[in-house]
Amino acid sequence: MSTEATAAAHGTGDARAAFREITHDIAWVAENPKVPKAWYGALGVGLLLLSIGGYCIYHVVMTGIGVWGNNNSVGWAWDITNFVWWIGIGHAGTLISAILYLMRQGWRTSINRAAEAMTIFAVMCAGIFPIIHTGRPWFAWWMIPHPNDMHMWPQFRSPLMWDVFAISTYATTSILFWYMGMVPDLATFRDRSKSKIRQLVYGVLALGWRGSARQWHRYERAYLILAGLSTPLVLSVHSVVSFDFATSLNPGWHTTIFPPYFVAGAIFSGFAMVMTLMIPARYLFNLKHIIKEEHIEAMCKVTLATGMMVGFSYSVEFFIAWYSGNEFEQFTFLNRASGPFWWAWLSMVSCNVLIPQFFWFKKCRTNPWIIIILCIFINIGMWFERFVIIATSLTRQWLPSTWSYYVPTKYDVGVFVGTIGLFLTLFTLFMRFLPSVAIAEVKNTLPEAHAGKEH
């Protein structure tokens, strides 16, 4: 019998073809000698913003926090706003790769790699702020427990200490998870690469992956374990971050709803960011048939759901403020909506509560342009959420004599822009040089992978 016949009999011929096709399509992104102009554009913009940020950070460290707009009443402002925002964005990745994996959501496979990458880059951006927002960054390492000749240890009652541990754990786990998932694909890249350098680099990164049955077996195990490990982290990290506010006694911060509220918000913004990045990528590297419409749609639905959770939290906050009968709380929330920062509050509500409602309509869930625009709005709205929480509470404190206002300086803006630059740079490089889609896993979800089962 001819091989074709056998193949046909076992129904695997087109399977090989399909696998090869997928491998080719994804690997081609890295191998294609002529890179799309847009990619260079994105990288260029990224590097530009990054250099601006670097310059601003240099001045903050050299001259002092005074170059920012913070003041005696407003100890934190853009610095911590940006920090929380980035951490939030960093959430979708682990959620998609870990929780959806455990829930056997097949559609995740097309986006989880990019989402994880995004997570790691976002956490990197976030990690900058806790360090540079201190008055003496060169002593920031005092927050890490270390033996010394002063009998001094960090003060573990401080939520900032909890942050240090929560975030470093999250970062480590995410990086492991991401890298381990990439190993088989890196091996594929290695095997396809022509040039010596590529072979060497990918070869080392692939850690000598051969694709033997045992390796696959161990791989699956490890992947499952890591997924299990990182699932609680998705919830813990942002809960801990929210403690920074929830454990203080400032009106508007001192609320028990913060942990769930923050986590929901984080996932909300995370998904928005994934879509903002993946939709262009789809077209740029023509992965339309891999990152399919229904995947995007599914994400839109998640966004809609989390968006409504966030909206619910807002209303609960107001209700509790009124219900508590505490004039300080009541004033704080009244002041959010009608005080000096009413515009921030307005943009927050419109972007985070009203905008997502469009996702009720299939048209909005399928038209890439609409989705992108909506998602960008959502990201802006989530930034404002953090800003509103911090600025409105700190500018209208307990004693009216200490009431103040906050105006950012160009260095506040510069540092924020810089982190966006860092993010963009890293992501563009990732899309170009690493397997942006989990090849092996996608193959796994193809019908062909399960061909012959019916026999």
Next chain:
Amino acid sequence: MSRLIFPQWTETFKKWVSLLAIGGPVYLTVLIWSCAQNPNTLRIGYQPDQPVPYSHALHAGELGLDCRYCHTTVDRAAKAAIPPAATCMNCHSQVWKESDKLLPIRQAFYENQPVHWVRVHDLPDYVYFNHSAHTTRGLGCETCHGRIDQMVQVYQHAPLTMQWCIDCHRNPEPNLRKPENLTVMGYQPAPGEGAEVKKQYKINPPTDCSTCHR
């Protein structure tokens, strides 16, 4: 199809890698903790040259001058007061009046220009140490400064680290002696003397931050 699979010999190499990965941090921590952070390597034994080769061994040791003859304010003020040249001249206007070694002192005295001594026991400026608070509470000079009576050239005897201070503040008894023995060198407190002194003078050294930092 050419592929980079690690050859056999890397298997042994891998062991070293893992050893380095795990052992390295441990090694560094131990190194930093035990050496880099250790006062013995950092401060103890600091022995700068002084403008005048004044020998405590001679004056405090052989001649048996009391510390307070020169360091007059040690039991009533924060500073132990390095003596003015005038104090030296009390004797050295009679003895060794020709000695070149004492030239700077005579100069200082007659031209009323201060002598620039080099500080040996130097605490950070944000530490407010008060001598009188310790000398009047039954702490001997020797406890912190060592056997001054045997030092030809003074060097730092104790670590003078925050840890070292706090250890004594938490458990002063071993170091306490009857205040009258303040300046006695090589003093061996009688058993229970510390506890007695502690009780008698209601000594409970605070360990608040503001005890030393203001």
Next chain:
Amino acid sequence: MSSLGPRYWKSLDELAGDENLAARMQNEFPDAADQTIDLPSRRNFFRLMGASMALAGIAGPGCQRYEKEEIVPLARRPEDQVPGTTLSYASVFELGGWGLPLVVTSYEGRPLHIDGNPQHPFTGDGMDKYEFGRHAGVTPFASASVLNVYDQDRSKSPLTHGKGATFDDFKNWIATAKNDIKANGGAVRVLSEATSSPTIAQLRRALTGAGVQWHEWEPLSFDNERAGLKLAFGKPLRAMVHLDRADTIVVLDGDIFIEHPAGMRYARDWKRSRGPEGSSLGAGKMNRMYSIESTFTSTGSIADHRLPLRSELILPFASALDAAISGGAMPSAEFLNEDKVKRFIAALAKDLNDVKKNGGHSVVIAGRRQSPQVHALAAKINDALGAGGVTVDYLDEEDRPTHVESISKLVSDMNGGQVKYLFILGGNPVYDAPADLDFGSALGKVDNSVHLSEWEDETSEKTTWHVPRANYLECWGDARSWDGTWTIQQPLIMPLYGGVSAIELLSMVAGDDKTGEQLVRANVESQGGGANWRKSVHDGFVANTAQQPSAVALQSLPMTNLSPTQLGGSRLKNGSLEVVYHYSSNTYDGRFANNAWLQETPDFFTKVVWDNYALVGPATAQDLGIGNESMIKLKVDGRELDVAAYVMPGQAMGSIGLVLGGGRTKAGSKGGTSADTTVGWNTYKVRSSKAIDFASGATVSAGDNYKFSGTQEHWDLRHGIDETLFHFNEGDRGTKERMPEIVKQVDHKAYVEGEGGEAWDAREEEEFWKDPRGRNYSLFQEKTYEGHRWGMTIDLGSCISCNACMVACQSENNIPVVGKDQVVRNREMHWIRIDRYFEGSPDDPRIVNQPVNCQQCENAPCEQVCPVGATMHSSEGLNDMVYNRCVGTRYCLNNCPYRVRRFNFLDWNKEFKDARNRVRKLVMNPEVTVRHRGVMEKCTYCVQRIQNKKIKAKNERRDLVDGEITTACQDACPTGAIVFGDLALKDSAVSALQADRRSYALLGNLNTKPRTQYLARVRNPNPDLG
């Protein structure tokens, strides 16, 4: 409290949102960076390297041997000098011609800190009856004057015709000129500041004997009182008031506590008769104070009743009051028939008469700026009330022309070419002499003019000789306190830049070249009634030299005819407005322009720093169509002035308060070196000799906008949406409900008799945390304290908002000055601030002052959140702040409900790194760490004083005495409103006060358990005015 409670607001912009605010926002916030960034330098680069290495754990403070440091003992140490300890000396600070007795603390020969002298018979009299130790009180000016000693900008050598010279040059010049001077005495003039120095008086007699003519000029003079009392009693006198014997006090347009030379004593006496429970008046009695004034003064802010009235209307008001009390014809002024004024006069007259009937005593005090007639009327009323000898004594004054007459005469002679030699002893007449005299150009016509002053100022430019003057802490001298006590001024340090004192210069002129010490000593020993020189110097005064009250008999007063505006109503049209000249809380009369501490100390009520302005009442502002912070062009009899307007609640209608002392062009690096770098505006430009205290007929035209920098209402914004969407403004919102909890007040009646059957008690919040079984709801376990438990009480009832505590704290704790553009960004560093809240209607509000420092919470929110443990709780309940451990996360600041933590946003001490500022550094208190950029700081209850006193006591094998440890703010407070002590001692003053039912914790319902507690303010209003 119900929503019917009093309505509080912080500023008018807030109460009535202002339109062009949005516009202002645009140009008002220059990028912080522009002022504050220094471009990356090599040193910065290496600092960064060091930083990154520290991060890598390679370098850093802990890990390397300290750099070589030297110990440099004195070659011959004086007996009393113990290295590292302080010594105190008595001295005196003369301002406006009268001395304030001081105790100056010196550290190894450097004067560092200034307090009032409690042993002095004037300021200290009978103080220990209710206070311990050294709380004589001190004015912010005296307290800050120590900074002048180390001012780098002080002149360092004489100048002749603008060229540098030496003291020998000057001495030679004097020597050559000597005979010429002797020859034509009449052509030799001396222009002196107002002074009460007996030694100067003696030298003056000697000189005038030789034909020299003597002139005096003081921009803020007390001549009117002397003149007025001469009208009333036929001889020149000054009034010495005894507020501790007064049941009712009426102040006619005066600041009797801060501006008045006897202010510190008056404040103390006022406190004594204030109560509320028990006072110098007897059990349960409490004085009642009325203040009728054009601008808010500390007097008005603590008065039980305040009537805003134009200064020029005080005269008709006074005669009306006189008529109401002792019968007689009411002047027919229109405003007197306005309901408010009418009721006020009636009630006031009734009150005064009742007091008299009940055998009590009252006193009426006329303000410095009021005309002699008003002073005479005040004397008449006092006489009618039988105040003489009880609440007011009259002390003899020598008869002399007023300062205006004196300087006018001098200037006309100068212009007439009759002045050959002019010696100007201090002062700065070119800057502050009446504008119409044009002193500057007249000075050009004098061949030889000598100006003695600490700075090369506006006057020094124009004189042929400038001679550096020694600071008063650098030279011998003397002065009299208001009661006449002869007070000695002794030097604490050799003149840092050379320089001679006024008496030394005079003795040069007189031809016998004596040292200051010789002069003062000879004088004391000859005139001092056999006083012992050493003792006098030690005590700071010559014993038994206080003046005895002079016997007086009232004469009939000439009727004074009133001007049209005085007969008119209280509202005025533009063009007939009144301008009233005020001293500045930042520079007094301009002389402190280069004193950064004072410049950055907020004004008592506007809270504005580094500025002066025109105060305009809300109604007036509306009439004129100007808003807060709008520039105005002010026109008074032909002279024009551009100045920024501050719309001040309670400023009398039609009256514009013009603050003096701004716009110096030759003050120095802080106060301005040229016309472009001035601080504020030179308001002397419109002040004429005809209307030296207040002028009428002023015209105001509005200009564009200006931005003040204040320590309250930073960037305070009202947004359109407040008014359009919600029909109330921010002043109400949030403040209305919370203010009654923050500032507690009660009327004396309610306080004594209780409300609704139950006794009034300020403490309900603490109950909030107790469940019925008295257990504590707090999550934190109660801390226990074996030893001391430090605590503080601040009496809202006796805070006169004089800022003395702020300046004293600044000098004690090395608090940096940040400058105007940083204060506007809400980055001022004061550890203790005085919050000011208005209450009531904008045109006639009441003011509440609330000093706030670190409350030293037992459940301190800041302590929980510091990641590195830089702020920890001490075993004595202090909230320790460890600067060298702080990494500057600012989390503690965010979590502090009182917002008393201060962050070093930039390197505030940069200027000290400059080698040229060696001398400036000397003012630093070595007992307190100088904070690094990027660390948090705050009040520590002066922990350095606590530690040193504790150690001292234990060295002496004894326990601490209550009141032995005092904080800097406590020492400075003239009314003893701040009391610090050990709560562990049952009988300590502070324990007693915190047990009082007036005592409450600020924001107590947060269960922060603050160690600082406040005493509710008890007011004593007149029922008829209720």
